[in-house]
Amino acid sequence: MNNTSCIGVGAEESKALVVDMLPIQERVRMKNEILEAEFKKLETKIHRFPPGLRAIENHRHIVPSFVALGPYHHGLPHLRHAEDVKHAAAHYFCDQSGHTVQQVYDKILSIADEARSCYDDKDAVAGFRDAEFAEMMFLDGCFLLCYAAYEKSDLLYNRMTLSTGPCMLRDVFLLENQLPWLVLEALMTFSTVSEFERVSVDRLLSYRPAHLLGLLRYYLCGGSGMIPGDAEPDDKHENLQLFSLSSSAIELAEIGIELTASDRTWFADMSVQTDHQPFPFGQLSLTPLFLNDFTACWLVNMAAYEACVSTKYPSDGFLISSYISLLAMLMDKEEDVHELRAKHIVQSFFSNQQVLVFFKDISRHLRLGHRYFLITGKIEEFKRQRRVRIALHRFLYNNYKIIFTLLSIASVLVGIFRSLMSLKQHQQ
Template identity: 20%
Template sequence: MENDTQSNTRDHISVPIVDGGIGLEALENTMRAKLCPGSPSWDAKCCIFRVPQVLKRHKREAYEPDFVSIGPFHHGGTQFQHMENVKQWYLNNLLSCRTNVSLKDLIDCVFQLEKSTRGFYAEPLDHLSQNDLVEMMILDGCFVIELFRKFVVRQTSDEKHVDGNDPIFRMDCMFQYLCHDLLLLENQLPWFVLQHLYNLTLDPEPDKYSPSLTILMLTAFTSQKPLNHNCDSYLGIMNIEFEKGVFRYFGYKRGTFKIPHLSIGELTDPLFRNLIAFEQCYHHHSHEITSYAFLVNKLVASSKDMEILCEKRIIDNWLSAEDGANYFSKLCNDTVLKKFYYDELCAQVKMHYQIKWYRWLEKLNRDYFANPWSAISLIAAAILLALTVVQTVYTIHN
């Protein structure tokens, strides 16, 4: 009994209340002062995020810039110092060529947008003062705009003029490297900032055509071509015909699967990964890109499946067939799909597959009509069998 009492005493620890509860009251006040009435760093309109570590750990280089920092998340990195000097050169070059806009005009414009700009980022930008943020937005925004302007001019003009002093275009590879960095979710400026800067820096000559900012950027990004092509053999599956469709459209009708065209190249991986990361972070956006990746991952289960889609010109795979097949499965790692947009489509394909006649017909095509010689052999065997039957019937009849 005495041992039990000692054991109970050891199991309980007395916590004294300091100064009649004053210590606890002080703790309560301290904790209450730290509480935030709302989200500490989340504006309702924010749409530029840091990629969650659970996604970034699979391929960090697909989410982080290599050459240039755009926006506040990677601003000030020592590896980007050379490009900061290039931005200064580009801004000076822009102001020298435009007589209708001054540096003061740019500062006045972006200064008015400074508060709204902060709200578009999913983190507080307390490390940047008002002046620092305005300067960064002007340098980064004008660099991006002027970079794309120069590229489009070089692509569309008859004379491929290259400024020998231009640090970007005197190196053939640099523009594609920069395109990689400019696709990244963490490396963005608010669109309205770019639009204001673009409008301010338009060419004052009325006879010169100036495309919209959207067309300018799309022209630059879509001009980037992959470097090599690899696609060899072909195979049929499930007796379903594949047909190239238009962007964003998947369809299935009478055994024909219509799929939008896709080219898999060097920029495809960071583009898809960052679009999927955006959908994972932004609650106002649908999961269309994530659904697309899940669907194609189910379709392309092997290198043979990839070769079929290449043969139908649905996918231009500039990787090896095996790497192309593994590409979409890696995209979907650790992603959450709140709504799969192709549920009905998959149900139709599954219903088609469950009809045994289609599977038998596919087996016949694969085993006996995979090449002309197999087909000829089958036809010859059928003719021989028919002649044998006719001869047998004739013999019995006689």
């Protein structure tokens, strides 16, 4: 590799320029071939935040606030402070590995071309010379692995964790702030500790993510069979396309569907049980969520990742999107958020209003995945098949205080009447 090569046109860009000079018929054919070849690598790419979701108001869900990882936000003025920390992290990482900085850097330099090809936005990487790009991958990779490690120097622990607050937990899982997994794999061959020992080895062997955000989504969706682009599950529901947009948490309680928090830890565990339930109840089970600044960011970026790599619709490629959409469906008013808190499905330091605004704002821009159609279709079926029982349950649910009061008064009156009858009998 020529480390001194100037900023210029790479092989792919050169091919594109040649194609642009061809007659229209040949140009159309070759452009299609280029696009097809790129599409086959879809799940290995690091994408830009999709245009359809850029209307989301919170800019912090897209742009890092402390550290740039990779080329998309490299060099932004407000992120320059972290560049010195990256050098300290690289020194610590290499020192702990027992290898020199040059040895580790040379390894990354040898895979720099492959790493460059992982970025979907070619314009963003075209401005980096080979040596510059390799240095960025080396420094950013060492920084990320040092941050993920349990043990680090006091300096790094202070600058990476204690002084950054939750912003680091946001930054490392931003869609546009990812490093190719092959870079991390190369660096981990030098490491004497397992920075990712919290992740099951079996899962890593069965699924090779494109980047850290992809690994997070894979883990939170339960692993095998839940990666973007998978075919629809076998449990198709006959009323898949019939769904309600008005089944808030309070409404479900009124019609007899109980909200319960699943004991699973992955977001794919969404289900409605309407059979073999006590009259007339059903049950909607969802994975509980603790919503704070960085978990909100994770949800948004995992949904954005799904939009970039899913190839079928609706499919289980939109699991996170389905989960967000279902929670948004359950929230019409702050009272609905309160109900979800009471059922331990959503917990947060955010106010009810903040939780409501977050989910309603995000859900407006998401596709509705297969699981969303499946769940809402079953809820609609529940409503159609139990109209009379639901009407009775709704009346009892909405008037139980009045009914309880009337029953209490009636019981008091009965008690008084009995006392009077007993007194009269005694007098006789």
